Amino acid sequence: MRLPDTLTHWFWHWVARRAPRAESVRLRHKSIYVLPTAQGIGFLLVITLLWLLGTNYENNLVLASAFLLLSLMSVSVVHAFRNLSGLTLSVQRAHPAFAGEWAEFDLLLQPASGSRHEALLLGWDRDLTVEADVPDRAERTVTLAYRARRRGWLVPERLRVQSYYPLGLFRVWSWVHLDGRALVYPAPRSSDHPSQAHLSGEVGEQLSAENQEEFQGFRSYQVGAPMAHVAWKLYAREQGLYLKDYAGYQSEQVWLDWDALPGLDQESRLSRLCFWAVEYGKTSADYGLRLPGLDIPLGRGQAHQERVLRALALYGLPELAEGGVRG
Numbered sequence: 001m002r003l004p005d006t007l008t009h010w011f012w013h014w015v016a017r018r019a020p021r022a023e024s025v026r027l028r029h030k031s032i033y034v035l036p037t038a039q040g041i042g043f044l045l046v047i048t049l050l051w052l053l054g055t056n057y058e059n060n061l062v063l064a065s066a067f068l069l070l071s072l073m074s075v076s077v078v079h080a081f082r083n084l085s086g087l088t089l090s091v092q093r094a095h096p097a098f099a100g101e102w103a104e105f106d107l108l109l110q111p112a113s114g115s116r117h118e119a120l121l122l123g124w125d126r127d128l129t130v131e132a133d134v135p136d137r138a139e140r141t142v143t144l145a146y147r148a149r150r151r152g153w154l155v156p157e158r159l160r161v162q163s164y165y166p167l168g169l170f171r172v173w174s175w176v177h178l179d180g181r182a183l184v185y186p187a188p189r190s191s192d193h194p195s196q197a198h199l200s201g202e203v204g205e206q207l208s209a210e211n212q213e214e215f216q217g218f219r220s221y222q223v224g225a226p227m228a229h230v231a232w233k234l235y236a237r238e239q240g241l242y243l244k245d246y247a248g249y250q251s252e253q254v255w256l257d258w259d260a261l262p263g264l265d266q267e268s269r270l271s272r273l274c275f276w277a278v279e280y281g282k283t284s285a286d287y288g289l290r291l292p293g294l295d296i297p298l299g300r301g302q303a304h305q306e307r308v309l310r311a312l313a314l315y316g317l318p319e320l321a322e323g324g325v326r327g
Contacts (some may be wrong), residue, residue, distance in 0.1 A: 027174050032178065034077060080163065087110070105146065108139060115137050146182075154181060174322045190272070205262055273289065284300065286300050287300070
Protein backbone atom coordinates (compact mmCIF):
# COMPACT_ATOMS: atom_id res chain seq x y z
CA MET A 1 0.00 0.00 0.00
CA ARG A 2 1.35 3.42 -0.92
CA LEU A 3 2.10 5.99 1.75
CA PRO A 4 -0.61 8.47 0.68
CA ASP A 5 -3.21 5.69 0.94
CA THR A 6 -1.92 4.81 4.38
CA LEU A 7 -2.14 8.40 5.53
CA THR A 8 -5.60 8.77 4.03
CA HIS A 9 -6.82 5.65 5.81
CA TRP A 10 -5.31 6.79 9.10
CA PHE A 11 -6.80 10.26 8.73
CA TRP A 12 -10.36 9.04 8.10
CA HIS A 13 -10.06 6.52 10.90
CA TRP A 14 -9.04 9.37 13.17
CA VAL A 15 -12.02 11.43 12.00
CA ALA A 16 -14.37 8.47 12.56
CA ARG A 17 -13.21 8.13 16.16
CA ARG A 18 -13.82 11.80 16.82
CA ALA A 19 -17.20 11.91 15.08
CA PRO A 20 -18.77 8.43 14.83
CA ARG A 21 -21.91 7.69 12.87
CA ALA A 22 -25.13 8.52 14.70
CA GLU A 23 -28.79 9.31 14.11
CA SER A 24 -28.32 12.80 15.48
CA VAL A 25 -25.01 14.65 15.59
CA ARG A 26 -24.23 17.75 17.60
CA LEU A 27 -21.13 19.63 16.50
CA ARG A 28 -18.61 20.03 19.30
CA HIS A 29 -15.08 21.32 19.63
CA LYS A 30 -13.44 17.99 18.81
CA SER A 31 -15.35 17.59 15.53
CA ILE A 32 -14.94 21.17 14.27
CA TYR A 33 -11.89 22.14 12.23
CA VAL A 34 -10.64 25.64 11.49
CA LEU A 35 -8.14 26.83 8.88
CA PRO A 36 -7.49 30.29 7.42
CA THR A 37 -8.66 30.90 3.88
CA ALA A 38 -6.54 32.51 1.18
CA GLN A 39 -8.04 35.85 2.20
CA GLY A 40 -7.17 35.11 5.80
CA ILE A 41 -3.53 34.34 4.94
CA GLY A 42 -3.33 37.57 2.93
CA PHE A 43 -4.87 39.44 5.83
CA LEU A 44 -2.24 37.99 8.16
CA LEU A 45 0.56 39.00 5.77
CA VAL A 46 -0.75 42.56 5.77
CA ILE A 47 -0.71 42.58 9.56
CA THR A 48 2.85 41.28 9.58
CA LEU A 49 3.92 43.92 7.07
CA LEU A 50 2.35 46.70 9.14
CA TRP A 51 4.01 45.42 12.28
CA LEU A 52 7.43 45.38 10.55
CA LEU A 53 6.93 48.90 9.22
CA GLY A 54 5.78 50.22 12.57
CA THR A 55 8.70 48.57 14.38
CA ASN A 56 11.40 49.72 11.96
CA TYR A 57 10.13 53.30 11.74
CA GLU A 58 8.91 53.41 15.35
CA ASN A 59 5.52 54.58 14.17
CA ASN A 60 2.94 53.95 16.85
CA LEU A 61 0.00 54.65 14.55
CA VAL A 62 1.07 51.88 12.17
CA LEU A 63 1.67 49.55 15.11
CA ALA A 64 -1.77 50.35 16.49
CA SER A 65 -3.30 49.55 13.09
CA ALA A 66 -1.50 46.23 13.02
CA PHE A 67 -2.71 45.29 16.50
CA LEU A 68 -6.24 46.42 15.66
CA LEU A 69 -6.35 44.18 12.58
CA LEU A 70 -4.87 41.32 14.61
CA SER A 71 -7.63 41.76 17.20
CA LEU A 72 -10.22 41.74 14.44
CA MET A 73 -8.80 38.51 13.08
CA SER A 74 -8.80 36.94 16.53
CA VAL A 75 -12.41 37.86 17.11
CA SER A 76 -13.27 36.54 13.65
CA VAL A 77 -11.92 33.05 14.35
CA VAL A 78 -13.92 32.88 17.59
CA HIS A 79 -17.14 33.86 15.84
CA ALA A 80 -16.41 31.44 13.01
CA PHE A 81 -16.00 28.55 15.46
CA ARG A 82 -19.10 29.46 17.46
CA ASN A 83 -21.11 29.63 14.25
CA LEU A 84 -20.89 25.84 13.98
CA SER A 85 -20.56 24.87 17.61
CA GLY A 86 -23.71 23.38 19.12
CA LEU A 87 -25.50 22.87 15.82
CA THR A 88 -27.44 19.56 15.77
CA LEU A 89 -28.14 17.67 12.56
CA SER A 90 -30.34 14.63 11.95
CA VAL A 91 -31.97 12.92 8.99
CA GLN A 92 -35.66 13.63 9.06
CA ARG A 93 -36.66 11.68 5.97
CA ALA A 94 -35.02 9.91 3.06
CA HIS A 95 -36.83 9.79 -0.26
CA PRO A 96 -36.50 6.73 -2.52
CA ALA A 97 -35.00 7.15 -5.97
CA PHE A 98 -34.17 5.17 -9.06
CA ALA A 99 -30.61 4.09 -9.76
CA GLY A 100 -28.75 6.77 -11.67
CA GLU A 101 -30.84 9.57 -10.19
CA TRP A 102 -30.40 11.72 -7.10
CA ALA A 103 -31.82 10.55 -3.80
CA GLU A 104 -33.02 13.35 -1.55
CA PHE A 105 -32.59 13.55 2.21
CA ASP A 106 -34.45 15.99 4.46
CA LEU A 107 -32.10 17.19 7.18
CA LEU A 108 -33.28 18.81 10.37
CA LEU A 109 -31.03 21.57 11.70
CA GLN A 110 -31.46 22.59 15.33
CA PRO A 111 -29.55 25.53 16.80
CA ALA A 112 -27.65 25.58 20.04
CA SER A 113 -29.44 27.22 22.92
CA GLY A 114 -29.28 30.99 22.59
CA SER A 115 -27.35 30.84 19.33
CA ARG A 116 -27.98 31.30 15.67
CA HIS A 117 -25.99 29.85 12.80
CA GLU A 118 -25.34 31.93 9.70
CA ALA A 119 -24.38 31.11 6.12
CA LEU A 120 -24.01 27.35 6.55
CA LEU A 121 -22.95 25.34 3.52
CA LEU A 122 -24.05 21.70 3.53
CA GLY A 123 -23.65 18.96 0.96
CA TRP A 124 -22.08 15.67 -0.02
CA ASP A 125 -21.20 16.96 -3.44
CA ARG A 126 -19.27 20.20 -3.84
CA ASP A 127 -21.43 21.09 -6.82
CA LEU A 128 -24.68 20.56 -4.88
CA THR A 129 -24.07 22.58 -1.78
CA VAL A 130 -27.06 24.07 -0.01
CA GLU A 131 -26.77 27.32 1.96
CA ALA A 132 -28.91 27.76 5.04
CA ASP A 133 -29.32 30.00 8.06
CA VAL A 134 -30.64 28.62 11.33
CA PRO A 135 -32.25 31.32 13.47
CA ASP A 136 -32.23 31.28 17.23
CA ARG A 137 -34.86 29.04 18.88
CA ALA A 138 -36.08 27.72 15.56
CA GLU A 139 -35.54 24.64 13.45
CA ARG A 140 -34.69 24.51 9.81
CA THR A 141 -35.16 21.67 7.33
CA VAL A 142 -33.02 21.48 4.22
CA THR A 143 -33.11 18.95 1.41
CA LEU A 144 -29.83 17.55 0.16
CA ALA A 145 -29.21 15.29 -2.82
CA TYR A 146 -26.92 12.28 -3.11
CA ARG A 147 -26.16 10.33 -6.26
CA ALA A 148 -27.87 6.92 -6.26
CA ARG A 149 -25.55 4.78 -8.35
CA ARG A 150 -26.98 1.32 -7.75
CA ARG A 151 -30.12 -0.32 -6.40
CA GLY A 152 -30.50 -1.29 -2.76
CA TRP A 153 -30.00 0.74 0.36
CA LEU A 154 -28.09 3.96 -0.14
CA VAL A 155 -26.04 5.01 2.87
CA PRO A 156 -24.43 8.41 2.23
CA GLU A 157 -20.85 9.17 3.12
CA ARG A 158 -19.83 11.87 5.54
CA LEU A 159 -21.66 15.13 5.08
CA ARG A 160 -19.57 18.28 4.88
CA VAL A 161 -20.85 21.20 6.94
CA GLN A 162 -18.84 24.38 6.59
CA SER A 163 -19.01 28.14 6.88
CA TYR A 164 -16.94 31.21 6.06
CA TYR A 165 -18.92 33.41 8.42
CA PRO A 166 -18.41 36.22 9.41
CA LEU A 167 -15.58 37.76 7.33
CA GLY A 168 -14.39 34.92 5.13
CA LEU A 169 -10.98 34.89 6.79
CA PHE A 170 -11.43 31.39 8.19
CA ARG A 171 -13.00 28.24 6.90
CA VAL A 172 -14.75 26.28 9.64
CA TRP A 173 -16.03 22.83 8.80
CA SER A 174 -16.99 19.43 10.11
CA TRP A 175 -17.64 15.98 8.67
CA VAL A 176 -20.92 14.53 9.90
CA HIS A 177 -21.77 10.87 9.50
CA LEU A 178 -25.54 10.61 9.86
CA ASP A 179 -27.36 7.31 10.23
CA GLY A 180 -29.79 7.67 7.35
CA ARG A 181 -30.44 5.55 4.29
CA ALA A 182 -32.62 5.76 1.21
CA LEU A 183 -34.05 2.95 -0.86
CA VAL A 184 -32.87 2.93 -4.48
CA TYR A 185 -35.03 1.17 -7.05
CA PRO A 186 -33.58 -0.40 -10.20
CA ALA A 187 -33.16 1.97 -13.12
CA PRO A 188 -36.30 1.53 -15.27
CA ARG A 189 -35.46 0.15 -18.70
CA SER A 190 -38.11 -0.40 -21.34
CA SER A 191 -37.80 -3.29 -23.74
CA ASP A 192 -37.44 -2.66 -27.46
CA HIS A 193 -40.87 -4.08 -28.12
CA PRO A 194 -42.89 -3.67 -24.95
CA SER A 195 -45.81 -5.97 -25.24
CA GLN A 196 -47.88 -8.37 -23.27
CA ALA A 197 -45.80 -11.17 -24.79
CA HIS A 198 -43.04 -10.27 -22.35
CA LEU A 199 -45.36 -10.43 -19.43
CA SER A 200 -47.97 -12.80 -18.20
CA GLY A 201 -51.18 -10.96 -18.79
CA GLU A 202 -54.89 -11.57 -18.69
CA VAL A 203 -56.97 -8.86 -20.21
CA GLY A 204 -60.34 -8.52 -18.69
CA GLU A 205 -63.41 -9.28 -20.67
CA GLN A 206 -66.52 -7.24 -20.99
CA LEU A 207 -69.31 -8.37 -18.80
CA SER A 208 -72.70 -7.39 -17.66
CA ALA A 209 -72.92 -7.26 -13.95
CA GLU A 210 -74.24 -5.46 -11.00
CA ASN A 211 -72.77 -2.23 -9.73
CA GLN A 212 -71.31 -1.23 -13.07
CA GLU A 213 -71.52 2.36 -14.18
CA GLU A 214 -72.23 2.38 -17.91
CA PHE A 215 -75.89 1.96 -18.95
CA GLN A 216 -76.18 -0.36 -21.96
CA GLY A 217 -79.97 -0.73 -22.52
CA PHE A 218 -82.79 -2.99 -21.45
CA ARG A 219 -83.17 -6.73 -21.31
CA SER A 220 -86.03 -9.00 -20.47
CA TYR A 221 -86.89 -9.50 -16.87
CA GLN A 222 -85.56 -12.61 -15.21
CA VAL A 223 -86.85 -14.03 -12.00
CA GLY A 224 -84.61 -13.21 -9.08
CA ALA A 225 -83.12 -10.10 -10.66
CA PRO A 226 -82.52 -7.14 -8.28
CA MET A 227 -85.60 -4.94 -7.98
CA ALA A 228 -83.40 -1.86 -8.25
CA HIS A 229 -82.64 -2.84 -11.86
CA VAL A 230 -86.28 -3.11 -12.89
CA ALA A 231 -87.32 -0.44 -15.44
CA TRP A 232 -90.37 0.78 -13.55
CA LYS A 233 -91.09 3.61 -15.96
CA LEU A 234 -91.49 1.19 -18.85
CA TYR A 235 -93.65 -1.00 -16.69
CA ALA A 236 -95.82 2.00 -15.76
CA ARG A 237 -96.34 2.70 -19.45
CA GLU A 238 -97.49 -0.86 -19.87
CA GLN A 239 -94.54 -1.66 -22.13
CA GLY A 240 -93.61 -4.79 -20.26
CA LEU A 241 -91.28 -5.78 -17.48
CA TYR A 242 -87.65 -5.13 -18.33
CA LEU A 243 -84.38 -4.81 -16.51
CA LYS A 244 -81.91 -1.96 -16.91
CA ASP A 245 -78.65 -3.41 -18.16
CA TYR A 246 -75.32 -1.96 -17.05
CA ALA A 247 -72.02 -3.01 -18.50
CA GLY A 248 -68.47 -2.46 -17.48
CA TYR A 249 -65.00 -3.71 -18.12
CA GLN A 250 -63.10 -5.85 -15.74
CA SER A 251 -59.83 -4.22 -14.86
CA GLU A 252 -56.68 -5.54 -16.53
CA GLN A 253 -54.73 -8.06 -14.55
CA VAL A 254 -51.03 -8.45 -15.25
CA TRP A 255 -48.25 -10.46 -13.72
CA LEU A 256 -44.76 -9.04 -13.86
CA ASP A 257 -42.96 -12.32 -14.20
CA TRP A 258 -39.22 -12.89 -13.86
CA ASP A 259 -39.44 -16.02 -16.05
CA ALA A 260 -41.11 -14.07 -18.87
CA LEU A 261 -37.82 -12.26 -19.55
CA PRO A 262 -35.43 -15.03 -20.60
CA GLY A 263 -31.96 -14.37 -21.90
CA LEU A 264 -31.29 -11.33 -19.69
CA ASP A 265 -29.05 -10.98 -16.71
CA GLN A 266 -30.40 -10.24 -13.24
CA GLU A 267 -30.09 -6.46 -13.32
CA SER A 268 -31.60 -6.21 -16.81
CA ARG A 269 -34.61 -8.23 -15.72
CA LEU A 270 -35.10 -6.13 -12.61
CA SER A 271 -34.83 -2.91 -14.62
CA ARG A 272 -37.47 -4.02 -17.09
CA LEU A 273 -39.80 -5.27 -14.38
CA CYS A 274 -39.30 -1.94 -12.62
CA PHE A 275 -40.24 -0.09 -15.78
CA TRP A 276 -43.47 -2.02 -16.13
CA ALA A 277 -44.27 -1.62 -12.44
CA VAL A 278 -44.03 2.14 -12.87
CA GLU A 279 -46.08 2.08 -16.06
CA TYR A 280 -48.87 -0.06 -14.62
CA GLY A 281 -48.85 2.08 -11.51
CA LYS A 282 -50.12 4.90 -13.70
CA THR A 283 -53.13 2.86 -14.81
CA SER A 284 -56.04 1.17 -13.09
CA ALA A 285 -54.65 -2.29 -13.82
CA ASP A 286 -54.11 -4.87 -11.11
CA TYR A 287 -50.60 -6.23 -11.30
CA GLY A 288 -48.52 -8.62 -9.30
CA LEU A 289 -44.86 -9.56 -9.17
CA ARG A 290 -43.24 -12.95 -9.49
CA LEU A 291 -39.59 -13.27 -8.58
CA PRO A 292 -37.71 -16.46 -7.69
CA GLY A 293 -38.82 -17.20 -4.16
CA LEU A 294 -41.19 -14.25 -3.94
CA ASP A 295 -44.74 -13.61 -5.08
CA ILE A 296 -46.56 -10.34 -4.52
CA PRO A 297 -50.25 -10.79 -5.27
CA LEU A 298 -52.27 -8.64 -7.61
CA GLY A 299 -53.03 -5.17 -6.43
CA ARG A 300 -52.95 -1.50 -7.26
CA GLY A 301 -52.36 1.83 -5.67
CA GLN A 302 -49.39 3.68 -4.21
CA ALA A 303 -48.76 1.27 -1.35
CA HIS A 304 -48.83 -1.71 -3.69
CA GLN A 305 -46.43 -0.06 -6.12
CA GLU A 306 -44.01 0.79 -3.30
CA ARG A 307 -44.10 -2.84 -2.16
CA VAL A 308 -43.32 -4.07 -5.67
CA LEU A 309 -40.52 -1.55 -6.20
CA ARG A 310 -39.07 -2.34 -2.80
CA ALA A 311 -38.94 -6.03 -3.65
CA LEU A 312 -37.19 -5.23 -6.94
CA ALA A 313 -34.74 -2.91 -5.20
CA LEU A 314 -33.72 -5.44 -2.56
CA TYR A 315 -33.87 -8.63 -4.60
CA GLY A 316 -30.79 -10.75 -4.03
CA LEU A 317 -29.36 -8.38 -1.43
CA PRO A 318 -28.83 -9.25 2.23
CA GLU A 319 -31.20 -6.49 3.28
CA LEU A 320 -34.11 -8.24 1.60
CA ALA A 321 -34.85 -10.38 4.63
CA GLU A 322 -34.65 -7.36 6.94
CA GLY A 323 -36.96 -5.38 4.69
CA GLY A 324 -39.71 -7.89 5.24
CA VAL A 325 -40.87 -7.95 1.66
CA ARG A 326 -40.64 -11.67 1.13
CA GLY A 327 -43.98 -13.34 0.98
